[in-house]
Amino acid sequence: MPSLTLLRHAKSSWTDPVTRDFDRPLNARGKQAAQTIGRYLKAEQLGFDHVVASPAIRVIETLDHFYTGYGEKLAPAWDRRIYLASAATLLDVVHDLPAGSQRALMVGHNPGLEDLVLLLVPQSKRDALRGEVELKYPTAAVAVLEWEGGWADAREGGARLTRFVRPRDLDAALGPDDD
Structure with a gap:
């Protein structure tokens, strides 16, 4: 049974004078949040045998600070498809994950990550976690999904x-997060 952890990049700076959205760096709160989430996942013993991430600067910096908290640096596969991707494109990335991996971390952006969770997890009045995702998937938040089969079996x-x-x-x- 595969386990897919989705990490939204941490809070970025809108005040930095960069010319492209792709180049926006993290702000101080984002750096702290990424490190905090890394510490949490390590304490919960959530390990990863594959990491795939958007190559945007805010994702690269999120991973740098995440690794500080996690205590271990993992080499990501940079995949440009993740940058500002739709849920359908992210699902294609999931389907392309290596067959030999069972615990993947995907680091990317909203609204794609939120939409992917809402696509893959059936709606239910009893699923409080899904309801929280539906309300808001803030920066540096993580969602963990599981299903039967392999990566190619991920479906709506x-x-x-x-x-x-x-x-x-x-x-x-x-x-609270305002983004």
């Missing part, structure tokens, strides 16, 4: 959302 309504954790859930100083 076929996954379970086993975790949804926001930085503010771990440190009140990191929320």
Whole structure:
């Protein structure tokens, strides 16, 4: 059973005078949130045998600070398809994950990550976690999905959302998020 952890990039700076959205760096709160989420996932013993990420600067910096908290640096596969991707494109990336991996981390952007969770996890009035994702998937939040089969078996309504954790859930100083 594969486990896919989706990490939205941490809070970026809109005040930095960069010319392209792709080049926006993290702000101080984003750096702290990424490190906090890394510490949390390590404490929960969530390991990864594959990492795939958008090559945008804010994702690269999110991973740098995430690794500081996680205590281990993992070499990501940079995939430009993830940058500002739709849920359908992200699902293609999931289908292309290496068959030998079972625990993948995907780091990217909204609204694609949120839409991917909502596509894969069936709607249910009893699923409070899915309801939280539907309300808002803030920066540096993580969602963990599982389903039967392999990566190619990921399909609409076929996954379970086993975790949804926001930085503010771990440190009140990191929320509420306004993005």
